[in-house]
Amino acid sequence: MKALLKFEEFGSLLLGIYLFSILDLNWWWFIGLFLAPDVSALGYLAGSKIGAWCYNFLHLKSLGILCYLLGTVFNLIEFQVAGLIIFSHAAFDRLLGYGLKYETGFKDTHLGKIGN
DSSP states (O other), rough: HHHHHHHHHHHHHHHHHHHTTTTTOHHHHHHHHGGGGGGGGGGGGHHHHHHHHHHHHHHOOOHHHHHHHHHHHHHHHHHHHHHHHHHHHHHHHHHHHHEEETTTEEEEEEETTTTT
């Protein structure tokens, strides 16, 4: 099952990269913004409950899809880029085993404990 989930996340990452490629933007935007969702981990400075909420919000693939679709419908390139960054970054994180966080601590994720 673990290999199948990783395969799915790899496919999601490739989809995000492909969709970015058809936006006709410089790749430096994708590379430069790729780790931007990790800024949400600063929420942990306010405690594990707020930290988990902040982190999880900016690591929801559904948020990325929503932003991308809104950007497509309303022709807002910034929303399209934000959506693809969130979607691709979340897929990459999950591919590496970093899942959504539980309030018990940063290492407790929906994919299991980080480091095990």
